[in-house]
Amino acid sequence: MTSTEPLLAIRGLCKNFPGVKALDQVDFTLQAGEVHALLGENGAGKSTLIKVLTGIHGRNTGSISLDGVEITARDVAEAQRLGIGTVYQEVNLLPNLSVAENLYLGRQPKRFGFVDTRTMRRRAEALLRPYGLEIDCDALLGDYSVAVQQLIAIARAIDLSARVLILDEPTASLDRHEVDMLFATLRRLRAQGVGIIFVTHFLDQVYAIADRITVLRNGKRVGERAVADLPRLDLVQMMLGKELSAVEGSRKHRLALDAEPRISYRGYGRKRLVQPFDLDIRPGEVIGIAGLLGSGRTETAKLLFGIERADCGRVSAGNADLRLTGPRDAIARGFGFCPEDRKTEGIVGELSVRENIILALQARRGWLKPLSGREMREIADRFVARLDIRTSDIEKPIQFLSGGNQQKALLARWLAMDPQILILDEPTRGIDVGAHAEIIRLIEDLCQHGMSLVVISSELDEIVSYSDRIIVLVDRQHVGMLQGEEISTAAIIRHIAADGKAQAAQ
Amino acid sequence: MTGRPMTAGFTAGGLPSAWRQSLPQIIALAAVLLADWLIFPDFFQVRLQDGRLFGSIVDVFNRGAPVAILSIGMTLVIATRGIDLSVGAVMAIAGAVAATLINGGHGMAIAVLAALAVGIACGLWNGLLVAVLDIQPIVATLILMVAGRGIAQLITEGQIVTFVDPSLIAVANGSFLGIPMPVVITLAMLAITVLLFRTTALGLFIEAIGINRLSSTYAGVNTRIVLAIAYAWCGLTASVAGIIAAANIKGADANNAGLWLELDAILAVVIGGTSLFGGRFRLLLSFIGAIIIQAMNTGILLSGFKPEFNLIVKAAVIIVILIMQSDAPALLHGRYRRWRDSPAPGRETPERQAGGGAA
Numbered sequence: 001m002t003s004t005e006p007l008l009a010i011r012g013l014c015k016n017f018p019g020v021k022a023l024d025q026v027d028f029t030l031q032a033g034e035v036h037a038l039l040g041e042n043g044a045g046k047s048t049l050i051k052v053l054t055g056i057h058g059r060n061t062g063s064i065s066l067d068g069v070e071i072t073a074r075d076v077a078e079a080q081r082l083g084i085g086t087v088y089q090e091v092n093l094l095p096n097l098s099v100a101e102n103l104y105l106g107r108q109p110k111r112f113g114f115v116d117t118r119t120m121r122r123r124a125e126a127l128l129r130p131y132g133l134e135i136d137c138d139a140l141l142g143d144y145s146v147a148v149q150q151l152i153a154i155a156r157a158i159d160l161s162a163r164v165l166i167l168d169e170p171t172a173s174l175d176r177h178e179v180d181m182l183f184a185t186l187r188r189l190r191a192q193g194v195g196i197i198f199v200t201h202f203l204d205q206v207y208a209i210a211d212r213i214t215v216l217r218n219g220k221r222v223g224e225r226a227v228a229d230l231p232r233l234d235l236v237q238m239m240l241g242k243e244l245s246a247v248e249g250s251r252k253h254r255l256a257l258d259a260e261p262r263i264s265y266r267g268y269g270r271k272r273l274v275q276p277f278d279l280d281i282r283p284g285e286v287i288g289i290a291g292l293l294g295s296g297r298t299e300t301a302k303l304l305f306g307i308e309r310a311d312c313g314r315v316s317a318g319n320a321d322l323r324l325t326g327p328r329d330a331i332a333r334g335f336g337f338c339p340e341d342r343k344t345e346g347i348v349g350e351l352s353v354r355e356n357i358i359l360a361l362q363a364r365r366g367w368l369k370p371l372s373g374r375e376m377r378e379i380a381d382r383f384v385a386r387l388d389i390r391t392s393d394i395e396k397p398i399q400f401l402s403g404g405n406q407q408k409a410l411l412a413r414w415l416a417m418d419p420q421i422l423i424l425d426e427p428t429r430g431i432d433v434g435a436h437a438e439i440i441r442l443i444e445d446l447c448q449h450g451m452s453l454v455v456i457s458s459e460l461d462e463i464v465s466y467s468d469r470i471i472v473l474v475d476r477q478h479v480g481m482l483q484g485e486e487i488s489t490a491a492i493i494r495h496i497a498a499d500g501k502a503q504a505a506q
Numbered sequence: 507m508t509g510r511p512m513t514a515g516f517t518a519g520g521l522p523s524a525w526r527q528s529l530p531q532i533i534a535l536a537a538v539l540l541a542d543w544l545i546f547p548d549f550f551q552v553r554l555q556d557g558r559l560f561g562s563i564v565d566v567f568n569r570g571a572p573v574a575i576l577s578i579g580m581t582l583v584i585a586t587r588g589i590d591l592s593v594g595a596v597m598a599i600a601g602a603v604a605a606t607l608i609n610g611g612h613g614m615a616i617a618v619l620a621a622l623a624v625g626i627a628c629g630l631w632n633g634l635l636v637a638v639l640d641i642q643p644i645v646a647t648l649i650l651m652v653a654g655r656g657i658a659q660l661i662t663e664g665q666i667v668t669f670v671d672p673s674l675i676a677v678a679n680g681s682f683l684g685i686p687m688p689v690v691i692t693l694a695m696l697a698i699t700v701l702l703f704r705t706t707a708l709g710l711f712i713e714a715i716g717i718n719r720l721s722s723t724y725a726g727v728n729t730r731i732v733l734a735i736a737y738a739w740c741g742l743t744a745s746v747a748g749i750i751a752a753a754n755i756k757g758a759d760a761n762n763a764g765l766w767l768e769l770d771a772i773l774a775v776v777i778g779g780t781s782l783f784g785g786r787f788r789l790l791l792s793f794i795g796a797i798i799i800q801a802m803n804t805g806i807l808l809s810g811f812k813p814e815f816n817l818i819v820k821a822a823v824i825i826v827i828l829i830m831q832s833d834a835p836a837l838l839h840g841r842y843r844r845w846r847d848s849p850a851p852g853r854e855t856p857e858r859q860a861g862g863g864a865a
Contacts, residue, residue: 307724331726339724348718348725350785351710359714362707363726370707413725 005068007032007195008084008164013062015052015127024219025275026062030195035186037206037227038199040216041239041293041458046199049216050166054086066164085157089169093153095142100124102141125327131155131185137390147178151185151485158189165189166197169294171205183209200292202475203232203497217241232497239292240460240493259283262452263322263333267306273299276313277478279471281421281452286443288467289456289490296476297456298340301425304454305337306330309484320471333421336414340425340456342403346410349399353391354380356398357412364417383412388438404435411442421453422446428462440466460489472496528539529831531778531794532720538798538823539563542805549808558681560805564689564764570800571688572597572747572764575779577792578699579629579743582736584775587716587784587858588636589645590737593744595654596628597764600748602661605669614673622745625770628654629741633734651768658760668757671715678753695746699739700789712736716784772797777827798827 008030016021023045030036039048051057053064057074064071065205072081076086093102100120109119112465124137131151142147150170152388157165167186168275171179186196186209198210206213206227213224213230215238222238229240261280269276281287289297302308306324315322323329327337339345346358357380358371365371371379380394391401398409407427414422424443428436443466447453457463463470470487472480472495480495482488518609523830542562543549543590583590600621607617635646669675680687703709711732714722723729730771747767777795780787802823806816 263776305724326729327724337724344718345720345724348714348721350717351714355710355714359710359722359727360725362710363722363728365707367707367711367732370705370710 006030007067009065009068010053011063011065012017013049013052013064014060015048016060021058023052023249023469026219026221028198028217028221029224032163032195033190033193034211035190035198035209037210037213038197038216039206039213039235039239040222044216044239045219046216047168047184048219048382050197050199051084054084054166056342066085077116080157080160080162083161083163084166085154085160085162085164085454086166086168087150087153087157087170093141093156095140095149097141098130098138099135099144099152100142102152103127103159104410109495120249127155127159128152130188132181145178147174147181150174150182154185154189154324158194164195164197168199169201170198171200171202179205179373179379190199201292203235204234204475207232215239233403233493236292236493236497238441240458240489259285260318263315263317265313265315268303268310268315269309269313270299270303270311272304273308273476275477277471279304279478283420283449283452283454284447285468286447286453287456288468288470289454289473290460290496291473292496293458295416295473295496297473298425299476300316300471300473301339301423301456301476303336304330305423307334308338328363329362331417334417334419335336335421335423336417336419337358337423338410338414338425338427340429342406342410347398347406350394350397353384353389353398353401354394356409357383357416360413361416370455379416380412383409383416387412387415387442404437404439407439408435411439415446419451421452421454422456423456425456426458427455428457428459460492464489527779528788528791528794530827531791531798534777534827534830535794535801537761538805542801545805546808554684556753557684558686559684562808564619564686566797566801566804567689568686569804569860570797571692571797572751573774573799574692574765574793574796575695575747575750575766576670577774577796578695578789579740580768581775581778581780581789581792582699582703583643583713583740583786584772584780584782585712585716585784585787586733586736587719588733588736589647589772589782590629590632590740590744591644591647591768592628592632592650592654593740593747594764594766594768595651595658596625597742597751597767598658598758598760599628599654599661600625600745601752601758601763602658602667602760604674604749605667605752606661607669608674609667613695614671617671617674618677618749621749622742625741625743625745625748626738627741628744629738630734632741637730637733643811645838652683655760658758658763662758662760664760666757666759674749675753675756678750688754691746693803694741695743696789696793699743703789705859708732713785713787716787730752748811764777770799771796773824777824783861 007066008028010028012028013023013028014021014028018286026049028049038046048057051087052059053073055075055078071082074083075083079086089339091173094105097105100117103124104120108115109123110116111119121137125247128137131154133148133151135144141152144152154165156240170182174182190196198206200206203342210227212224212226213235214224215235215444219241222241240390259282261282263281265277265279267278270301275456277300279287284290289300291297299308303310306326306329308327315324317333322333330337343349348359351359352375359374361379362371377394383389384391384394389401389408389412390405398406401409427439443453443455455467467487468483470482470484470492471478472492482495539549545560549562552559552564580590580593589609601626604617604621608614608619632647632650635641635649636643677687677691682690703712711722711727712723713728715729715732719729744764748764751763774795775792776782777798778788778791778793780792799820802820806819807813811819
């Protein structure tokens, strides 16, 4: 660590949301002329930290100082004035204005009170030249690729006197060449003394560009290390909070390889979503899908369920090829899917618990064969009792239930169909401890009765305890399949960390 | 009580009380009718003449029929989180088709069935744009709203096509058991629609799609088909209203038939408590909404006010009805109570102090 005064220093930062400590005594320092990666899984507090820094959220306690002077930005514009510029994954410029207009929005050069377009264009071209962008500044921003738009956003932020540049997942939608272009710019800015905070999920990129790493987990700072002193394995452990020596779950992992697969995917994939993969789903097995955030877990689930259409490969049951062009096809084959984002993809908020539970069943029966009121209530009551869904009334709109009870109602929706294959995307996220345990018990119970389950989870202990096989995903690619005795959190972490380059040796 | 949000029936824990939810509309209807009666004491007087009922109150239902019928189909479309701006133009097309065919020597049945079929086709076109091509409903139906008048004019060749066929004219001027035919048709459409959408699962699917289309799709609801059905039914109701409107003036006027009625129909649905954000719908309440609008029109006409006042009074009454339905009274009341009870700082104040102190 250098002895110089840090450019940006955050001390003891706390931020509470109702019922949640989003940030808990977080320290963070950024030196001038360094790229500092900010890492952590979903809910670790990265975006909250950035939002507090840029004034979108207030803070409860703690201090932020820039060049030794305490600052409190009240909004993004003020943060920018103070010298903190932010570029998001979705570029927050205006695609329907020209490149030059975007660069000089709110500070256009004027001539006789009118915008001096010619000067503006000339300045814009000069501004972008060091970034290697020889583009037409009169063209609409939206006509350029996301990568170019990002460079333009960076150029604008830097030109607006940013000494601290925050990049929030800038590379998520870029291809390899575009990432190289971005990194060249970052290196140049670093050499000029700009401090860069780099948020990403791609570990390869962290090792390619970052000087130091700060890892957050559950709103706390786990640690700050120089990249050179932190092997990938240690980094993944810091992020996931697991010790390699941890004792594994006691459940015996069954090898169900002898059974005929219910459904087989071969070379199944979609460009920019998930690399082609093979997968057999057999009766009575639990397949876990593990990987870091953004590794393609949810995308895999959506491909399996037909929400995303594959552009290569085929899917078959027995000897017959299947058409899987949408959820209805999958449901007809006995699939069910509980999505990660319950609110926008799962529940129908204003409909009652009863209607939410019978929705999929009714959809399969068709609109001409409505369930009678008695049948609906009977089904709803049965599952409310079986899954212990806590609601005062089955006619209550489901949006008023707690997260855990919403999740159970969604499970009930599929169990009412008596499915053969159930895909659960983060079934235990954001729900209380009691419901958590019940859902895990239910998963184990269901597969004992011959149902096949595909479960995605960031909770490695959890996934290790109930899975018979585990697929490990890295960078939208299925990099490994663990089964039987191979299954352990350590093995998963090793697979995640092993991806990429020479670091694998460590 | 009327100021409670619509969900009050659920949050109280009991079964949703249909009556309690309908209260704002019923009170509004009663108030408008009462005002009509005060202005015009003979308002509720009904007499039987030539086997048909006459009187101001009968007139409200009779004249309100086209908007009431439109509001039935519009309710379904709005419940899917859509809107159909083209119904006025579809009315003109249906009227033009019926009038042209009847003058071409075709029978009453052919003329009416063809007009209804054209209405359904128009609805399916809208459904195609919205459900398959994913065009925003307001833009998708605007296309037919504009083009529809042109199509109607092409059919009538720019003329007002008058007709004398007594059976077609009877659609507007006839009666059944003393009740004017438009009222009979309105009630029949209401009954058929309730039957088709409430005794099947279509109503549930429409509500589910309106609230959360993605969740519905993932649950296996065939959202495209359901959307197409809703728009097709809306087109059908528009063509029914169009035939009545044409029969009423014994002619098809491509320029003026159903002009601006889409707005009255949307208003009727909104007064009936169906949210423009989709979801729960109540067909009967939309019908009451249409009657409220017509009762206001008739009342202002009877009062002898200048017609100019009509629109302004209407606007004022509508604002009152909408405020009654909304959460606003409860929110205002709550804010007033908080202000009265506790001048103490809110929850965020310490945070602000911390933030401000650091500056």
